[in-house]
Amino acid sequence: MEAGNGGAGAVSFRREKFVEMGGPDGGDGGDGGSLYLKSASSLNTLNPYRHQRSFSAQRGMNGESALCKGKNGRSVTLEVPLGTVVRDANSGELLAEMLEDGQRVCVARGGRGGLGNNHFKSATNRTPRKSQPGETGEARDLDLELKMIADVGLVGFPNAGKSTLVSRVSAARPKIADYPFTTLEPQLGVVPVTDIDSFVISDIPGLIEGAAQGAGLGIQFLRHVERTRMLLHLVDISDPTQEPKDAVHIIESELAEFSDALFAKPRWLVATKLDALQDDGRREQFEKLCRERGLTPVFISAVTGEGLKQLIYSIHDELSAL
Ligand SMILES: Nc1nc2c(ncn2[C@@H]2O[C@H](COP(=O)(O)OP(=O)(O)OP(=O)(O)O)[C@@H](O)[C@H]2O)c(=O)[nH]1
Numbered sequence: 001m002e003a004g005n006g007g008a009g010a011v012s013f014r015r016e017k018f019v020e021m022g023g024p025d026g027g028d029g030g031d032g033g034s035l036y037l038k039s040a041s042s043l044n045t046l047n048p049y050r051h052q053r054s055f056s057a058q059r060g061m062n063g064e065s066a067l068c069k070g071k072n073g074r075s076v077t078l079e080v081p082l083g084t085v086v087r088d089a090n091s092g093e094l095l096a097e098m099l100e101d102g103q104r105v106c107v108a109r110g111g112r113g114g115l116g117n118n119h120f121k122s123a124t125n126r127t128p129r130k131s132q133p134g135e136t137g138e139a140r141d142l143d144l145e146l147k148m149i150a151d152v153g154l155v156g157f158p159n160a161g162k163s164t165l166v167s168r169v170s171a172a173r174p175k176i177a178d179y180p181f182t183t184l185e186p187q188l189g190v191v192p193v194t195d196i197d198s199f200v201i202s203d204i205p206g207l208i209e210g211a212a213q214g215a216g217l218g219i220q221f222l223r224h225v226e227r228t229r230m231l232l233h234l235v236d237i238s239d240p241t242q243e244p245k246d247a248v249h250i251i252e253s254e255l256a257e258f259s260d261a262l263f264a265k266p267r268w269l270v271a272t273k274l275d276a277l278q279d280d281g282r283r284e285q286f287e288k289l290c291r292e293r294g295l296t297p298v299f300i301s302a303v304t305g306e307g308l309k310q311l312i313y314s315i316h317d318e319l320s321a322l
């Protein structure tokens with residue numbers, strides 16, 4: 001990120017036919033343009049900045065004679081999604097957290113324009129040849145990270161049915177498919193509860209064993225759910241290839257390993273794909289896992305819609321109580 005340099009101040013003297021002694025009339029340089037970040041709730045990824053990584057604002061124009069101030073350089077404003085955390089890439093210093101829609105922060109200030117020679121006249125020097133160069137604009141490498149702000153974060157193995165749930169309870173339309181790692185980017189959905197109440201749910205890519213160490217897509221997305229108020233841990237109890245207890249234990253230890261704060265968050269176990277459940281033993285196993293954790297077992301089917309309304313109301317109550 002490079003802000004524009006300030007324009008130089010001019011050295012110039014008035015030369016007019018009928019004015020005997022022309023005074024200094026060098027104008028000031030224009031200010032360089034600055035770079036701003038602005039948060040926009042309409043955006044949900046930082047992807048555009050993967051492709052274009054460097055930005056610069058316009059420099060200020062030099063001052064001119066007849067006290068003409070140089071034009072200021074145009075500033076550049078880059079839009080970023082809500083929840084973007086902005087750091088200086090070199091020092092790691094936290095520069096801003098974009099938490100409000102429309103929030104604008106300056107990340108590289110343009111250089112001030114230099115003063116023209118008009119400013120340097122004095123009783124003893126009526127013909128100053130001195131002017132200032134423009135200041136150099138700030139240059140900075142930024143580290144942008146998207147931490148989402150959702151009320152409810154979804155965690156679980158790939159294929160657990162996270163995106164399907166989000167698509168059933170909100171207007172969000174994440175991609176859904178019967179292979180793991182369908183979801184590659186977190187996505188937010190707004191879940192209407194009543195006419196005036198709603199909460200925000202966040203779909204993230206599936207987690208696998210070792211996610212907290214970086215396996216799969218896990219680690220960068222665990223950061224996104226770190227700020228949610230509660231988690232739903234989705235367990236596909238219809239899956240014949242995985243025991244519910246494994247699905248529960250593995251994800252739990254990944255959360256614990258990632259951070260104490262994440263592990264300590266209120267977290268419910270939600271059994272998914274109830275319509276496809278063949279083996280009642282899995283249902284009992286899931287209920288036992290819930291009992292051991294003092295949780296009420298929740299069963300849903302995103303396909304038939306069973307349990308979804310109840311789940312939404314319970315989440316709403318929990319969020320109100322938190
Ligand atoms: N029978 C049945 N299938 C479901 C249900 N919910 C999801 N599925 C299917 O399960 C598969 C995976 O669903 P997704 O919603 O993409 O799973 P995910 O957890 O988002 O998966 P990743 O994005 O890969 O982590 C898809 O083929 C869905 O159609 C359900 O309630 N019943």
Ligand SMILES: [Mg+2]
Binds near residue numbers: 162163164183
């Ligand atoms: Mg998904």
